[in-house]
Amino acid sequence: MTASIAIKDAGGLVVELIEAINANRGWLSEIDGAIGDGDHGINMSKGFTAAGAKLGDPLPSLPDALNTLSETLIEDLGGSMGPLYGYLFSSMADELEGQERLDAEVFAKMMHAAFEGVKEIGSADVGDKTLLDALYPATEAFDEAWRSGKDFAESLDTMSAAAEKGRDATVDMVAKVGRASRLGERSRGVLDAGATSCCLILQTLAKGIKQRMQG
Numbered sequence: 001m002t003a004s005i006a007i008k009d010a011g012g013l014v015v016e017l018i019e020a021i022n023a024n025r026g027w028l029s030e031i032d033g034a035i036g037d038g039d040h041g042i043n044m045s046k047g048f049t050a051a052g053a054k055l056g057d058p059l060p061s062l063p064d065a066l067n068t069l070s071e072t073l074i075e076d077l078g079g080s081m082g083p084l085y086g087y088l089f090s091s092m093a094d095e096l097e098g099q100e101r102l103d104a105e106v107f108a109k110m111m112h113a114a115f116e117g118v119k120e121i122g123s124a125d126v127g128d129k130t131l132l133d134a135l136y137p138a139t140e141a142f143d144e145a146w147r148s149g150k151d152f153a154e155s156l157d158t159m160s161a162a163a164e165k166g167r168d169a170t171v172d173m174v175a176k177v178g179r180a181s182r183l184g185e186r187s188r189g190v191l192d193a194g195a196t197s198c199c200l201i202l203q204t205l206a207k208g209i210k211q212r213m214q215g
Helices: 012-023 025-035 040-055 062-077 081-096 104-121 132-147 152-172 179-187 193-214
Strands: none
Touching: 012 025, 012 040, 012 062, 012 193, 025 040, 025 193, 040 062, 040 081, 040 193, 062 081, 081 104, 104 132, 104 152, 132 152, 132 193, 152 193
16 A cells, blocks of 8 residues: 555545535435534535536546635535635645645645634634534544554544544534524534534545555
């Protein structure tokens, strides 16, 4: 297994993100329906599918594909999730500019940039029952795993597990922002849809990168 992948050939990772969101559209909307509008999966699927239609053939490089996804989500998704995910993906893309290989060091920078980008434009913090509650522990876990000597693939596995743990932790949280915040204590007891989609995105990225390193 190699320790990195070629960035110019990795635009397909965004296609895999689109496929994952579409495959889980109903589940994401069902989760959102418990304390929200019930349209998270539908809207995410709409935005991601629209981005996929713009990628073209042959696929662009990974940063170009991420930027296409970012721009489409900001323009077409609306609400709070469009800008949040838009900045998440554009922040990742920024860290890839000028790089030829995606390795653990570059990926760590991508994750930190994504977290800072989302936190900067959002009004939420960790613990407020949002996508940050999956993104932050995943970012920290990857960084710690890599710096402790684990290889890229092992660090991606650690990240995926942390994202899932963070997602599941939102069940016991009370929503502090968005429509669900109006429910107060009644928002406790269900997953956050944003944290769930974020976990799905991070795990899909991890799986795709590992497959390319094995190939």
